[in-house]
Amino acid sequence: MRPADVESVIERSQELRSEVRAFLAEELAAGRFTPRADAWLTGWDESFSRRLGERGWLGMTLPTEYGGGGHSPIERFAVTEELLAASAPVAAHWIADRQSAPSILRFGTEEQRRTYLPGIARGEIYFGIGMSEPDSGSDLASVRTRGSRVDGGWRLSGTKVWTSGAHHAHAFVVLARTAPLDLQHRHDGLSQFIVDLTAPGVTIGPIRLISGEHHFNQVILDEVFVPDGRVLGEIGDGWRQVTSELAFERSGPERFLSTYPLLALLTDSVARSADGRGRRELGSLLARLTTLREMSLDVATALATGRSMDVPAALVKDLGTTFEGDVVDVARTLLEEEPDPGAADELTRILAQAILHTPGFTIRGGTNEILRGVIARGMGVR
Numbered sequence: 001m002r003p004a005d006v007e008s009v010i011e012r013s014q015e016l017r018s019e020v021r022a023f024l025a026e027e028l029a030a031g032r033f034t035p036r037a038d039a040w041l042t043g044w045d046e047s048f049s050r051r052l053g054e055r056g057w058l059g060m061t062l063p064t065e066y067g068g069g070g071h072s073p074i075e076r077f078a079v080t081e082e083l084l085a086a087s088a089p090v091a092a093h094w095i096a097d098r099q100s101a102p103s104i105l106r107f108g109t110e111e112q113r114r115t116y117l118p119g120i121a122r123g124e125i126y127f128g129i130g131m132s133e134p135d136s137g138s139d140l141a142s143v144r145t146r147g148s149r150v151d152g153g154w155r156l157s158g159t160k161v162w163t164s165g166a167h168h169a170h171a172f173v174v175l176a177r178t179a180p181l182d183l184q185h186r187h188d189g190l191s192q193f194i195v196d197l198t199a200p201g202v203t204i205g206p207i208r209l210i211s212g213e214h215h216f217n218q219v220i221l222d223e224v225f226v227p228d229g230r231v232l233g234e235i236g237d238g239w240r241q242v243t244s245e246l247a248f249e250r251s252g253p254e255r256f257l258s259t260y261p262l263l264a265l266l267t268d269s270v271a272r273s274a275d276g277r278g279r280r281e282l283g284s285l286l287a288r289l290t291t292l293r294e295m296s297l298d299v300a301t302a303l304a305t306g307r308s309m310d311v312p313a314a315l316v317k318d319l320g321t322t323f324e325g326d327v328v329d330v331a332r333t334l335l336e337e338e339p340d341p342g343a344a345d346e347l348t349r350i351l352a353q354a355i356l357h358t359p360g361f362t363i364r365g366g367t368n369e370i371l372r373g374v375i376a377r378g379m380g381v382r
Contacts, residue, residue, distance in 0.1 A: 013078035020082040023055065027088070035087035035261050035346070037353035040254045041215055041360075043089025044168060049123035052083075052090075058097050059121025061304060062105060067118030073300040077253065081293075084257040085264075091165060091215075096120045099248040100127035100173060102303075104194075107233035107241050112194065116171075128166040129249070130174035130195065130219065131242065134159055138370035140175065140242060141186040145221060147176040147193065153227040154178070156193060159220050162364065166204050166217040171196050174221070175242050178235055190238030194230040195221070211341065211356040243310050250365050251299040251313035256292040256320035258361060259327040262354045263289070265347045266331050278334045285327060292320050311378030314371040321361040321368065328354045 027033060027048070036042060052058050060076040062068020083090050101120045104112055119125030136142045145158025156176055163172060171194055179189030197204065201224040207216040233241045263285065270278040295316050299309050331351055332339075339352035362368045376382035 009072045009074050013072075013075045016075055017078050017082055019055075020057070020079055021086075024082065024086045024088060027051075028086075033087075033089045035350070037087070037262055037350050038258045038357040039087040039261075040084060040090050040094050040258065041164060041357075041364075042091060042213065043087070044091040044165060044215075045089035046092045046123070046126075046168075048089050049093040049126075051123070052093070053121060053123030058093055058123050059101055059117065062101060062117055062121055066105070066113050067121035069121075073304040074297070077297055077300050081253045081257070084253055085260055087261045092126050092168065093120070093123050094254075095129055095164065095169075096125060096127040098252060099129075099245050102248055103173065103192075103232065103241065103245045106244070106306075107192075109229070111229060112232070116194075125171075126165065126169040128163045128169040128172035128197065128217075128219075130160045130163065130172040132160060132162045134161055134218075138366045141190075141239070143175055143177060143190070145174065145176040147178040147191060147226075149178075150225070153225055153229075154193065154231070156195065156221045156224045156226055159218060161207065161216075161218050163204075163217045163219045164215055164364075166197055166219050167206065167214070169197055172219070173232060173245075175238055178238075187239040189236060190242070191235045192232040192238045192241050193226045194232050195224060195226055196230075199224050199226075201225070209356065210359070211353075244308070246366070247299070247303055247309045247313040249313075250317035250371070251296055251303070251309065253293065253296050255317050255365070256289065256296070256323050258321075258357070259324045259354045262331055262347075262350050263327050265350060266327070266334065269335060269347070275334070281330050281334065285323070285330060288319075288323050288326075292316065292323060296320070311375055314366070314374040314378075317365055318368045318371045318375065321365075324361045325358050328358050 056069045057079050059068040060071040061073055064070045097120060101117055104116055116125055131140055133143050145156060147154040147156050156174060174193045174195045176191060176193060177189055178191040182188055201222040203220040205218045206214045207218055208214055267282060270282045299312050299316060302309050337348045339355055340348045341352040343349045
């Protein structure tokens, strides 16, 4: 991209920021949503997603022929960052817009693109993630869900866990083993399928958080038939495809902005205080936030060119989710308020929400321990 083009895109992204902020101010004034911690996971509001779709703020980087906006990753980043900073209820469309749509665009058939992408861009089609399994942790190569060839398609059997929003979503992309496991080449023989979550043989059960909230699910596949037309990409090429998808999942601003509403309230509190230690702690957090933001934006821009960014994405996720937890720790140290998830006071309520959600930050999207292994291999030190 030429310097003049970059300047033009940056200018447009600033205009978009102003538009999104004005829209969010109207939504808040109308009482259509209440800010909360971890809103990109917990804030499921389909009408809000459709309103974003009407404004062209979903599927922004998709080609216009598939209902997208044909915008740059920088412009999309500006919109998603503003939504996250405001704690907007974006959970319904988040996975579909973040990773399912780019994967279908890159690996899907023309029929799949025309079936799913326009609906995703309108905020009307929602996806889940069918990667993690019981006893597998973050070791995707150990998945035991199996796909068996049958006339006209495949039969899938297995169990997926931590499937965010599966009880609301229309479909999810399942990683399954379609060839016998070769211990010498564990990444071979994996394939991806687009599975209708209302199909016969699909059973969805809740996995509740410590707070009692229901966002995660266990999805059991019992001989679920998937037609050939819903194979995503090539049979046996699932590992390359899923690692490409993970780069989108791990590198976005949601990996360091889940506790941003708490950080913003903490900033206001420290600004009113004469506590020098509080200012130093806050300054350190803000410096880290600025660095993470630049790293995330660089990955988003590179992904649009088709470059492999699995290692930088893993780095953003590792550092970002650690940062999110540190925001909570600093807030608990500096604030006198007692956390209460049912409180009317915004700071007290959001602090409690952030505390309850913190254990999941470094697990979802791959545990940080696994990600450090990915980073070490990428650096040639493992």
